[in-house]
Amino acid sequence: MAEMAIFYDSSKCTACKGCQVACKQWNQLPSPLTADKFEYTKSYQSPLETNPDTWVIMTFDEVDQDIGVEWNFMRRACFHCTDAACLQACPVGAISKRDNGAVVIDSEKCIGCQYCTNACPFDIPKWKEADNKTRKCWLCQDRLANGRQPACVTTCPTGALTFGERTEMVATAKTALDEAKAKGFNDAEVYGVDELDGMHVLFLAHRGLEAHGLIRDPKVPDMIELWQLLKPLGGAAFAAVIGGLGISYLTGIGYKREETDESEEVQK
Amino acid sequence: MQYIQRHGKHARTVHWFHTISCISLFITGLFLYVPAFAGALSVDTLQVGRLVHRIAAAIFIGIPLIGILVKPSATAHKLKEYVTPWTSEDKEFMKKFLKYMFSPKTTHMPKQGRVKSGQKLADGAIIIFSILIAISGAFMWINVSPALDVDFSQGLMRSMYFLHDGSMIVLGVLLIAHIFLGGGIFQPYRGSWRLMFGNGKVSVADAKYHWGFWADEEIKSGKNVTEE
DSSP: OOOEEEEEEGGGOOOOOHHHHHHHHHTTOOOOOSTTOSOOOSSSOSSSSOBTTBOOEEEEEEEEETTEEEEEEEEESOOOOSSOHHHHHOTTSOEEEOTTSOEEEOTTTOOOOOHHHHHOTTOOOEEETTTTEEEOOOTTHHHHHTTOOOHHHHHOSSSOEEEEEHHHHHHHHHHHHHHHHHTTOTTOEEESSSGGGOOSEEEEETTOTGGGTOOSSOOOOHHHHHHHHHHHHHHHHHHHHHHHHHHHHHHTTTOOGGGSOOOOOOOO | OEEEEOSOHHHHHHHHHHHHHHHHHHHHHHHHHSHHHHHHSOHHHHHHHHHHHHHHHHHHHHHHHHHHHHOHHHHHHHHHTTSSOOOHHHHHHHHHHHHHHHOTTTOOOOOOOSSOHHHHHHHHHHHHHHHHHHHHHHHHHHHTOTTTOOOOOHHHHHHHHHHHHHHHHHHHHHHHHHHHHHTTOSGGGTTTTHHHHSSSEEEHHHHHHHOHHHHHHHHHHOTTEEEO
16 A cells, blocks of 8 residues: 655645544544633644644744734644654554554553653653543544545645645645745745655645744654663573573583582682 | 571561562563563553552562661661672682683682672662662653653653663563572572571571681671571
């Protein structure tokens, strides 16, 4: 199966939050039933961060300009990285990469250890106390299996979200970049083509990566990579010590204390 | 036959608790450390393993702390045995140790005090890495405990994961070696398991072989020597 990707074009986004709502609706993610569950933040961004029941949010970065407030929108959800830190950190194999590029958490296998939530350089997976499981966007695998597009893409009214084979989306992103620059957005950049060996959500950040809150040159955290090195190292250390002690045992077979060579005297 | 009391009831009790907790921690920790184990076990088994790991961790951390509180002077006295200056025999012991492990029939080891020089190094490492694994484990436990509602930074938790597994490897290697020697699998140490899992007594012959200087002192004072 070909690798698939979502392409988000910030220059076409009006931050209507249709994608945010469609995701909750399709994936049956409940909203809080209590009043004032989320603190008032004076921002249109709500909630402020993804959570176990909100896998996609629109971020609103407000910048004061001479003519008023300038908004930089961004779609914040799982990036479905090829080199996924969450997948490396999961100790039980609950996170897998599908052939279509999606990084998916299998709830049946998840034990709620939260290693993935701390490994992700984007802080995307979120743990849910109620069922002790970690959750995040799964690129609507059920819809894709039935020839449909992810719910967020389907609902986007402005064409800011498109979906297709990753190679096509990369080409679309590059075309969108040229168009943005031609319109005078000189800081425009494409994100996700090469980052973390290629993401399966690509972006055009028409005012630049930082303006839209994207991390430039993200990496699997060094400590996560070092930590993962400990598994083979530990295995080798245990094998070496057991092997060494096994040889020690074999050389000691037939040992009798009185037969020990005591000719060597201690040199004081 | 003459025996010397090497370990009292207090030390043996602490050792019993630590043995059970260490082995439990090691086995349940391996559930998550070895991907093949985790993949083969059901989620329910893994969750029981995590619970047992935490109970064992509480014992692992709590028992020595209680031991220190109950007998602070004895603990201080024991720790002092580890910070004595190294004698020529201690250095000689370390030089010969590797040869001794692979050729015990032809290697004569020098006399030692109550704590062998090799044991001083191993126990020192065990204490340091036990503290590290306990601290990192506490961070990991607190971080996922809903009741405490604490959210440590990602960077801190990544360091704790590394520290916890790294300490486990060092302690695991030392534990295997400790079982080999202390459990008496290594032929010259045959029967030494009784020191912690039996009545804590060592025959004078064994005491002279392993801890010559200490045996001489004990025989001279006669305080802990019994005839059986």
